[in-house]
Amino acid sequence: MPLNEENGEYICSVEAAINEIGGKWKSLIICSLKDGKLRFNEINKKIPEITQRMLTKTLRELEKNGIINRKVYAEVPPKVEYCLTPKGKSVLPIFDSLCEWGKKYCEPSED
Template sequence: MTYTKNGKTFHCPVEAALDVIGGKWKPLILWALGDDVLRFNQLQKGLPGVNTKMLTKQLRELEKDGVIRRTVYPEVPPRVEYAMTDFGKTLIPILRELCKWGANYLEIDDTSRECPAKKGKH
């Protein structure tokens, strides 16, 4: 059986999920956002190694998939904020479990150090 969403065809729900949140940066962006509202520079500073072009691309894809919301304020200079949508927030428990799994894999007990973007907020 195949499934279609946003013009893409998937062979199973896991494939669809990985299409939305897979890759190096998307899970880290989502983990950084959590319940917070962050500006682009805050996200970039919290994600060592991500360049501006890649962060912009990943944010656009997450927004297109309905996982995050981008709010532009009509100010000079413009202020842009990113936050998880209600649908996106359903990923938080999954990301927590990934963090626990990663900590177990790394054989560490302290998950407050798991990702520089959050520094123990989850």
């Protein structure tokens, strides 16, 4: 997201929020983790349209932004689990509201 070039700050707080959690893949990954920990392949199965490369990239961004935790277990083969951080969980009510808004305004009406 573009920043105000004069001071390096976001012009609007919505812009900052969208930068953290916006986009098709980030929101779907966050929603897939709302019920608990998942491994990479489990997330990939929940979002079959995403490529492994894009999933890896997006998971790294979410981890960097403090939205998800990545835990690596010292096993062979390596076991990696992803879960929402408290910051990530704090966005779930917002997503619930977006879902309700989508149901009300974006789905075809039965008139």
